[in-house]
Amino acid sequence: MGTALWGLLGLIYGQVIELQSGKPRLVTFPELGSKRPLLWVALAWRHPPAYQELGRIVAFLVAQEDTLNPSSAALRRQLGNLGGHLSLWSMPEGAAVCLTVPRRAAVEAVSWLYAALRALPLQDSLAWQRLRQRAAKAWTGFALKQEVEWLLRGSPLLPPSLAWPQALAYIQRYLAPESLYVIFGGSLSFREKFQIGRLPLKIPLKPVSDSLPSLAVPPIPDTLIQNLWAYPGYVGLLVEGPLNWKERLAFREAFLSRWQREAPPLQWSLHLRDRTHLLLQARLDGRSYAFLRRLSTLTAQDSLEAQAWQAAFELFFRKVCAHPEEYPDLWITPVLMGDTLRLMDTLPAQVWRNGWPFRARGVWIGNETLALDTLVSTPPPARPPAAAVPDFLWTGPGLPPLGEWAAAFRLFWKPPCRRPCELSAYYRTVRERKRLTEYLHQLRLELIRTHQIPPEALEIYLRPLPVGFPPKAIRFRCFRC
C-alpha cells in the first residue's frame, strides 16, 4: 500500500510514503531524481520535544559511535567499506541517523541501518555509560551555548537522572520498526524497493506507551541577560515564520539577505524548527544586535531588494535539492510532522512585496559594552518607506474622496515624472460618454484648483466597461516614474 502525495505541476516537490508491514515506512522524493552520484538516506523517528537530548544519545547508540565495543567497530568498518558518511540529527521533532553513500549502494545503506538497529543493546551496558559521558562532554567549552539551549527549552539538557531504564523505555516507545521512517533524498527503482522490502528487521521491541515521564516544555520567555563573557553579544531566538514550507524558505532567505546587507553578524546558525519557527543562534556586535531588536517586518523595500531576495531564494532552493544531506531540517521535519513538503523554485513577486511580520523571542545576552559599541551609537539612517503607487477605485455613492487621492498623489509624485496619472470612467453605451466626460472634467478641475495637483500630472480617460466591472466606477491611478 502506498500513499502518494506528489505534485505534477512544474517544480512542485512532494514526498511519497510507502508503508511496509512490520517495517519502517519508506519515504522518497521522486523529483530529486535518481541520477546523482551520491544518495542521502536517513533513519528517522519522532519523539516529544523534551527528549531531544535523550534522542541524541540514542542516535549515538544507533550510529554505533561506541567503537570500543567490538561489534560497533565492525559495523563502522563495514560502513567505511561501503563508502558511507555518517551524520546525526536531533531536534525537538525527532531524531535521525543519516548516511551519504554512493548511489548504487542504496540497498546496502538500508541494510546497514537495519543491522545497526538489530545491534541496539537492550540491557544496561558500558556502551550506554560511555555514550552518556560523551554526550555530557560534548558541551565542554560551549557552556554559553548550553545555557542558552537550557533557557530556550525551559529545562536542563539532560534529565537529572538519565538511567538505562529510561533509555530503554525511549527505545521501545519510539524506535519500534513501525514507528520509523527511512527517508531517501531521491527516488528508488522498483528493484531497489523490492530488495529493501526483503531485508530482515526483527527486533524484540515491544511498543510501550506512557512509560516515560512527561516533561512539559513551558513557553519560551523573552529573556535579557547581562553576561560579561558574552562579548560582544549572543542570541538564541525562536523566530516566527510563515505557515507553509515554500514561504518559510523564502522568509529565511529574505531575512538572511537583509541581515547580511545591513548588519552582518559575527557567527550565526539558523535551523527550521517545527511547522512555524526558525531557531536562530548568533554571535553579534552592537549594530547587529540593535538590528534584530528593531526589526518588526520583513518586506522588500523596492524592486531591487525583491530581485535580490528572489535570486537568493533560487540559489538556496537549488542547493537544497542538489545536496539534501546538508539540510536535514528541511527533508526530515515535514515527514515526522506529517506535512506534505511542497516547494517551488520561484515565487510570485507579490510574496516579497507583501512580506511577513518578524517576531523573535528567546534569550538575548549582552553587556554594557554593546551600548558602548561605536557601531551602534549612530544608528544607520532609516530608509524612507517606498511610497505606494496610488490606485483607487470609487464605486459611489456620492463624490469620490478627492482629498485622499490628492494626499496619496503628493506623497508619490516626484517630478520629472514622464507618465501622468489617469482619472478614468467606464461607459456601457455611447450615450453615457458625454455625461461621463463632463463629470471627469469637473473632478479634474476640482483636484487642480482645490487640491493643487499640477494640470500636466492628470489626464482623463474614458473606457468601455469591462465585464464584471461596477458600472459607476471612477478610477484614479498613477504609474511608477
Place this chain on the structure above:
Amino acid sequence: MFSLLSLWAQALCAYTQETGYVQWLLFHPLEHGHGEAVARTVVEGLFGDSVLRQVAYTHGVRYRFQRRGQWVCLEGEATPEGLFTLFHVLRGAIQRFPQRLQQNAIPIAESPPELNRGFQIAYEDTLPVDLSPLALTQYFTRYWQAGGVRGVLRGKIPTPLLHLAQEIAAGGVSELYWPPQPPPALSSPAHQGPGVVYIRWQLSGSPSLAVWAALWQQADALLHYLCAERQIACQAQWVPFMKGVELWIETGLPYATQQAAQDFLSRPFCPSPQRLPAFFTWLHRAENFLLAGWWACLWQIPQLPTAIPTLSAKELQRAARGWQLIIHTWNL
C-alpha cells in the same frame, strides 16, 4: 547520466554536473608565499566596484576571499545565470580598476587575523608590504590583466558561462604556476599552545586518479587517527598544488600532534580497493565539492569519476610508492 567532461590543462577547468547551481573559484599563487596584503587589497578593491557589488547582490552571487597556503582564492557559488552576469560585469570592473586606483578609490584591506595567521607565519608574510599605488598596479596588471588568474567551475555550466569564464581566466603568466616550495621551517621546536602541523605529500611521478585515491586514503586515515583515536587534532585544511597536496592541521598540542603524525606515517601503508567507495563519496560530498574540482584541476585530471573507480590493489600500491612526506610544525 552526468557528463563530467571538462576543459582542463589550461587556465580554466570546468567539471559539469547536474546540480542546478555552480561553485566557482578564481585563484593564483603568491610568489614565495608573500604579498597576501597586496592580493587582498586588490581583490577587495576589484569587488568593491559599485556595479559589481550591486550585480552580486541582485543576482544572489556569493563570494569570499581566502588564502590557502601559497594560493590566493576567490571562491563562491551562484546560479549559472547569476554567475554569467557577474563575470560579465567583472570584465568591466577589471577595466575600471586602474582608473579607480588613480582616483584613490581603493581602500587598504584588513586581514582577518584568525583565518590566515598560520599561513602568514609559515611563509613569513607578516611584515608590512608596499601598498603604494605602483605596487598595487603592478600586482593587478600581472595577475588580473595579463591572465595570471586561473579558474575552476563545478556544477551546472552552460556554454555561454564557460566562454565568459575563459575570458576571465585567460591563461598566461604560466611561469608562476610551478610547484611551490614548502614553507621555511622555524629553527626552534614548537612549544605548547596554538599551532599548525604541516604535512606535505610531494609526488615524484605524474599525478593520476590512482595516486589521488591512494594518497587520500593515507591522509584520511591520518586525520581519523589524530581526531578519533588520539583526540588531539580535528581541524585540517587541504591545500593541493601541482605535484602534491598539503595538509595544514590546526591544533592546541602541536608537538604531540607532530609526534603522533610522524608515528602514524612511519607505519607501512597499504592502500586498499575497499576504501575506494569512501574516496568516491568524499569527492562528491557538498563540503568537498569545490575542493575536489580544484584538486583535479591542479593535478590535470580531466574528469571526476561518475562511478566508484575500479582500481586494483596492485595499481594502488604502485601509486603509493610515488611520494615523499615532509612534516613541519609552527606556533601561532
